[in-house]
Amino acid sequence: MSVKVMMQSSGNKSLAGFTRRISLWLGAAVLLGGAAAVMLVLQLIVFAQIVADLAFQDHALMAEIPALKWLGIFLVARALLQWVADMVAAQGSLRLTSSLRSELLQHLFNVGPVGMASYATGETVTALDAGVEGLEPYFAQYIPRAAMMVVLPFMILATVLHLDGWSFLILACTGPLIPVFMALVGYRAQAIMDRQWTQLLLLGSSFLDALQGMTTLRLFGRARDAVAAVANMADEYRCTTMSVMKVAFLTSAVLEFFASLSIALVAVVFGARLLEGKVDFQSAFLVLLLAPEYFMSLRAFSASYHARQNATAAMVAISKLFALSSVATRHANQPIIEPLVSVKCENLSAEYEAGRTVLSNINCTFTRGTLSLITGESGAGKTTLVRVLLGLLSPIAGRIVAEDAHGIAHAHWQSCIGWVPQRPCLVHGSVVDNLRMANPQADMASLRNVARQADALSFIEALPQGVDTLIGERGACLSGGEVQRLALARVLLRNPQILILDEPTAHLDPKSEQHVAAAIARIALNRIVIVIAHRGAIINHAGQVLRVHKGLIFNGLHMLEHAA
Structure with a gap:
């Protein structure tokens, strides 16, 4: 029954x-x-x-x-x-x-x-x-x-x-x-x-x-x-x-x-x-x-x-x-033990409506230990590329291959992704409540560790009640930079092998921007980190710059100028 x-x-x-x-x-x-x-x-x-x-x-x-x-x-x-x-x-x-x-x-x-x-x-x-x-x-x-x-x-x-x-x-x-x-x-x-x-x-x-x-x-x-x-x-x-x-x-x-x-x-x-x-x-x-x-x-x-x-x-x-038709890619939530060293996009194409291709034959590689930056004008296809990587949009052609150090491709690599949107969602509750959304069983030592990696521990300890401080819905009591660093700490609690961030330094003052950019650069030393950004602080830390232009992708500034 x-x-x-x-x-x-x-x-x-x-x-x-x-x-x-x-x-x-x-x-x-x-x-x-x-x-x-x-x-x-x-x-x-x-x-x-x-x-x-x-x-x-x-x-x-x-x-x-x-x-x-x-x-x-x-x-x-x-x-x-x-x-x-x-x-x-x-x-x-x-x-x-x-x-x-x-x-x-x-x-x-x-x-x-x-x-x-x-x-x-x-x-x-x-x-x-x-x-x-x-x-x-x-x-x-x-x-x-x-x-x-x-x-x-x-x-x-x-x-x-x-x-x-x-x-x-x-x-x-x-x-x-x-x-x-x-x-x-x-x-x-x-x-x-x-x-x-x-x-x-x-x-x-x-x-x-x-x-x-x-x-x-x-x-x-x-x-x-x-x-x-x-x-x-x-x-x-x-x-x-x-x-x-x-x-x-x-x-x-x-x-x-x-x-x-x-x-x-x-x-x-x-x-x-x-x-x-x-x-x-x-x-x-x-x-x-x-x-x-x-x-x-x-x-x-x-x-x-x-x-x-x-x-x-x-x-x-x-x-x-x-x-409503399913456009997201379904994947099992199976963690990968072997460290991933690269994610490759091979002849990748994507569209939202039939006959209106947004990405066309994209070929690029994101490697471990390198902060990869995706930039370009609005509407060029940056967000679409990230959506395909996240599995929110299925490609119409091509494929994405994630390999470990032995060259073995893993089918469930999207379960290893951590995602921080441009406007992170914080709920009404304490700092520890918001952090434990990523891992309800996390102990205090783990919380302090990820907060330190995200350069958030100092401002958390300065709050009136520390980690037990109520921060309000959408981080009403925090600044924009503090919200970004807290969201970054939360996603690190899952220990993702691949980290994708959308405009993490947008709407931040120069000081907060430097804090967030430096924290992301440190995190990228042992992860595959992909960032959508336009501002200079995060670009200075990038090891690879991919510029998207009219659905095509170019590696470096000179290639974009040549294409134009």
């Missing part, structure tokens, strides 16, 4: 496919619900018999004790069975949504940041959060109630048919009206739900964009405009949500009207026939007890119908995420 195994074995990313993956859970819930329905019918039969015996057969209350015991047994059994059925359905739904979220995250990791670049972050977050959560009521409530809408009414109809043909005819004719009207209203409600979900995605994206661009908005004096735009979108979402609620209330009112009308019709027919003496009280009373339960399952199904509409709308966003 492992949902994770079933999800990995199936590629059907639809509501029907997900339903099949937890068919055992849902089947058990339906069987338990069916048993609870049987207990309900038996409970009402016993109750009708007790009332008839006491009212018309002059039985003493003591004489009905055995029947009262059976009534209590059926009552408790029904409650327990229904509770277990609900728990089984909820458990299967939780397992499915948990596994679905994990599978979706794994797929997004395979897609990589390059493949996700064209997809709004807010839409991704909303789909992973509200979208996946919106599927849970569909499996926990809608599917079991849809099954019970068939099981319980047919069971009651069979009982009523045995008791009274006219009542059977009335219930059989009026019962289907509820699903029919529910389907008619559902078409309109689905359109509103789709619009509501689209507005939710836009609202999430706009809110996240406003938060991320808060500094720029304030500098240009447009913060109030951004707040007003988000407020307007929130108001539109509120209005659409109220429209959904209005449709839901109107639907419930219509269904209640038909259910009440049908029960009243059954009561009137039985009342007239009781006065004429054509039917006994026990049968009439039992039918009147069964009639509300007949419509109860239909009303419960209609009440959960919005869960289907919400799941259908949410599935559109989830399907878009699953439809």
